Every structure is written in C-alpha cells, then in structure tokens.
Amino acid sequence: MDDELIDESGTPRSRYTRLPGKGFFYPDSLDEDRAEQRAKETVEDAEAVVIADGDADGLACAAMIRETYDAALDVGDFEAALERRVADDVGTDDGDDADPTENAHVESPVALLAAGPYSIDTSLERVAAYADDGIDLFVCDLCPDDYEWIAEPLEALATSCDSIRWFDHHQWDDETVAAVRAAGVDLVVGDSDEECTADVALRSLDGGFDDRWAELAAVTRDHDLWIKEDPRSDDLADYSYWSGAEEYTTVVGAYGANLPETVHEYLEDRRVEKTARIDAAVDRAVTHAVGEWTVAVTYGRCSQNEVAETLRERGADAAVIVKPAGSASIRGSEGFKHAHEVAGKVNGGGHPQAAGCKPDIYDDMLDYAHHWTTEGQACRRVILAAFEDVAASVAAETEETADAQNADGSDTQNADGSADTGSDSDDTDE
Known part of the structure; x- marks a missing residue:
C-alpha cells in the first residue's frame, strides 16, 4: 500500500476522521511478531515484571512498583525527546537526532508490559516464555472475564516466579477470585466505587511512599472513577493515552500528578486536534x-x-x-x-x-x-x-413486576382510598 494513502498530512479532518489510524492497515500477523520480539527483549534478564493496563491507572501502579525497586528510568531523556516532538509539530526541528528513549523498554530491571483486558493471557504466556525463574511478577488494573483462559500460563508462572501479586479494582466474580488465589497469587481487589488500582497498589506495596504518591493516586482516581473534580486528572488521562507506556510511567514517577511544563505544552498542542475531532463527531x-x-x-x-x-x-x-x-x-x-x-x-x-x-x-x-x-x-x-x-x-x-404486585395485593391505599402503585420505586431503569 502506498504510504501516502494513509498519511493524514494535508488531508481534511472531515475525511481522515472517517478512517482508522495507520495501525489498522498493518497486518495483525506482523504486528504480533513485532510485539512478541519486543516482549522478549523487555522481560529477558528482568528482576521483576509488571503487566499493567496501559491507561493512567495501570501505569501509575507500574511507577509505584519501580519506585519500590529503585528502578525508575532517567526522566531527562524523555523530557528531551518530548521537547523535540513538540518542536517537530511546529516545524522547528529537523528530526534527525536519535531518540534516547528508543530502547527504554529494556533499560529498567523492572520490566513493563502494557496489556488490555483481552490480552492478559498473551502477556502471561510471554512472561512464562522469556522471563528468568525467580522473578517477582505484578499484574495491575486488569480483570479476567474467566479464569480458564489465563489458567495455564498463570499456573506455570506460579511454579517459576518468586512471587505473584495482582492489584485491581474492577468487579471480579467469586469463582475467579478463588481460582486466582488458589494458584498462589496474592490478589488484592479494591472497591470499584471507592478506589482505583493505584489506590490499591499504594496501600499494598511496602515502599515508604511520600505524599506525592498519595496525590498521584488521588488524581488518578478522580479520572478513573469519573469524579472529575481535579483538572489535573484529565491531563493524566490524556497524557497516558498519547504517550508510550515507558514515557508515562517514568514522567509520573518523577513528577507525580504535577506534570512538567514540557508535558503541558505537548498536551495543549494535541488537544487542538482532540477538540476538533470531538466537535466533528458531535456534529455527526x-x-x-x-x-x-x-x-x-x-x-x-x-x-x-x-x-x-x-x-x-x-x-x-x-x-x-x-x-x-x-x-x-x-x-x-x-x-x-x-x-x-x-x-x-x-x-x-x-x-x-x-x-x-x-x-x-x-x-x-x-x-x-x-x-x-x-x-x-x-x-x-x-x-x-x-x-x-x-x-x-x-x-x-x-x-x-407490576402484574406480580397486583396479584399479591401489594398495592397500598392512600388516605382517600385510591391505590398507590409506588411507580417511582418500580422504575427499573434506575
């Protein structure tokens, strides 16, 4: 395929927002091969491995875990790369400099694999295939729909890992909880109405965390639970979506919820496009x-x-x-x-x-x-x-429900003798 056909440069927004991003046109088989190789590079020789949802909540957990292992990457490299990215957008950089973060996925002794709820099994299989015996494994902000499809790799890892800890806040069924714990996993599931997974990780890890980390968890919760009282939570959510997992984990690990000016410049630039896409979708x-x-x-x-x-x-x-x-x-x-x-x-x-x-x-x-x-x-x-x-x-x-209530004679009588059907309480939409 001619690259120009999927290049958005110079194409009206009304056209390219009707099409998928470039990744859609990349064959799954090639993408899986590349992901497999990258996972191998990431987890080989690691002291610990984190499998986390790639959103702000999951990656905040990864930052906390790296903090406990003193395994954070150099934030300066990411800030320098981000400055060049912003400059490229306005045409003031030739883009020829090498990216110092290109191999960031292999540089920390605490490896990070970003995953989604439907790729937990694949991530576990890759850790089982490529990680050394005796590692510490963490799974964060992910909930399997059913135990059976993660059973084989999880049980294999339970025999080779020194420890497996799983932090989450989604709604788990009792059978899956029991099966995961029976496999030897230290599973902690928080109240999904009260906590995000960063809250769960913060109270579960023995890291001696200072107030900066509690603040990061609180602001992450503000977005993840859709509380929307702290404007910084939108910054975290947008930045986690637009940046790579290694970049976000490193930057929030260094700055917490108070992102540096370089990130704010980047977000401001990206939000111009984001707002235009929102407006286009609403108009349609x-x-x-x-x-x-x-x-x-x-x-x-x-x-x-x-x-x-x-x-x-x-x-x-x-x-x-x-x-x-x-x-x-x-x-x-x-x-x-x-x-x-x-x-x-x-x-x-x-x-x-x-x-x-x-x-x-x-x-x-x-x-x-x-x-x-x-x-x-x-x-x-x-x-x-x-x-x-x-x-x-x-x-x-x-x-x-109404017929059953009538059949049971459950309607009550008002003072004037008329029936009170209690229609408000029968509203099943609520």
Whole structure:
C-alpha cells in the first residue's frame, strides 16, 4: 500500500476522521511478531515484571512498583525527546537526532508490559516464555472475564516466579477470585466505587511512599472513577493515552500528578486536534427514540468519553460512538444503565454505563469499505436493534413486576382510598 494513502498530512479532518489510524492497515500477523520480539527483549534478564493496563491507572501502579525497586528510568531523556516532538509539530526541528528513549523498554530491571483486558493471557504466556525463574511478577488494573483462559500460563508462572501479586479494582466474580488465589497469587481487589488500582497498589506495596504518591493516586482516581473534580486528572488521562507506556510511567514517577511544563505544552498542542475531532463527531450524531430512551449515535475517530458526555448534556440517555475500525463504545447515564446488556447482544460487554463491542459483520475489506463510506451504517443498524431488544426486555420485566404486585395485593391505599402503585420505586431503569 502506498504510504501516502494513509498519511493524514494535508488531508481534511472531515475525511481522515472517517478512517482508522495507520495501525489498522498493518497486518495483525506482523504486528504480533513485532510485539512478541519486543516482549522478549523487555522481560529477558528482568528482576521483576509488571503487566499493567496501559491507561493512567495501570501505569501509575507500574511507577509505584519501580519506585519500590529503585528502578525508575532517567526522566531527562524523555523530557528531551518530548521537547523535540513538540518542536517537530511546529516545524522547528529537523528530526534527525536519535531518540534516547528508543530502547527504554529494556533499560529498567523492572520490566513493563502494557496489556488490555483481552490480552492478559498473551502477556502471561510471554512472561512464562522469556522471563528468568525467580522473578517477582505484578499484574495491575486488569480483570479476567474467566479464569480458564489465563489458567495455564498463570499456573506455570506460579511454579517459576518468586512471587505473584495482582492489584485491581474492577468487579471480579467469586469463582475467579478463588481460582486466582488458589494458584498462589496474592490478589488484592479494591472497591470499584471507592478506589482505583493505584489506590490499591499504594496501600499494598511496602515502599515508604511520600505524599506525592498519595496525590498521584488521588488524581488518578478522580479520572478513573469519573469524579472529575481535579483538572489535573484529565491531563493524566490524556497524557497516558498519547504517550508510550515507558514515557508515562517514568514522567509520573518523577513528577507525580504535577506534570512538567514540557508535558503541558505537548498536551495543549494535541488537544487542538482532540477538540476538533470531538466537535466533528458531535456534529455527526443522530438521535433515535428507543423505548423510553433517547439514543444518540455518531461515527468517527475521536475521544469517546468526551463525545458521549457532550451528547448526554444535549439530552441523550445513551450514546453510541461507532469507530472506523469497526468497534463501538456504548455509554449510559443515570437514566440508562443497560450498556453492558446492549453490548452483550453484539459481541461485546462491559459495565452498566460503559461498554464496548465489535459486531460480527465484517467478512472482508469490502465490508470495511462500506463501513467507512456510510459512516458505519451496518454497525449502527445492529446496535440499534440490540437497543430495541433490551428496551423490550426492560418493558416486559416492568410489566411482570407490576402484574406480580397486583396479584399479591401489594398495592397500598392512600388516605382517600385510591391505590398507590409506588411507580417511582418500580422504575427499573434506575
């Protein structure tokens, strides 16, 4: 493929935000080979290995673990590279200097593998394959949907590692908790309504952490639990998304929640583009009435949480952001807590107010071409059908509850003798 076809330089935003990023056009087989080799380089000869979610919460844990091992990298190299990156964006640097952080993934004795919830097994397999015996292994901010698919590599590592510690704050089922602990893992799961995983790591690690680390955990929690009271939490979230795992871990390890001016300059530059993409996605949104809900559906490469929040502010009970890569994010509200049910009907899952899916409707590149040129028409159609199914189920459950109450004679009488059906308490959407 001609590189110019996927080069965004000079291409109108209205066009390139309708297409996936460059990584989409890189074959998975080649990407997996490269990831395998990089993982091998990363964990070989390491004293400890951290498998962490690549967001601000998971990487804050990685920074804390490196602090306990006195294994942080030199932040100056990353700041220098970041300064050049900002300069390149405004055309004041020729970009010929070598990047001093290019091999950062092999430089700390505490290796870091960024992972997602659906790649925990792969990361565990790579540690089992390439790490030395006797290492300390940490898993942070990741929750397996089912124990079986991580059982083999985790149990193998339990026999070769000196220790395995797992910190998280997501909702675990009791069977998975019991199985992970039975494998010999020191598992600590915090209250997902009260703590982020950085909080869990901070209170679980014996690192003699000063107030800077408690502040980092608090600001990370502010974003991860969507409290949104500290403006610095957006800085952490954006920076973790736009930077590499090694860079973010090193910078917050050195500065905590108070990021240096170089990072703020970088964020300001990136946010110009971010805001424009949000605006474009919001402008493309179309609302649909589904049962008692207003569902806003849009399309594009954008920051999904901010788009969803804007659509909620404009009256949507639920927001769907269809992505050019074929997946979709579903976000709810206080009036809609069924996002996971909708996603579950279209090859996905998640939480009541935040879920994701990728409908199984893409058989070849022609299907993707249709997806891009119609702004996800087929994907929208199957997700809206899933909303209709969930709305019908909720309505049926509400009716059954009302019928059961009537049959039991549970209606109470008001002073004037009229029936009080208690409709507020029967609102199943809440």
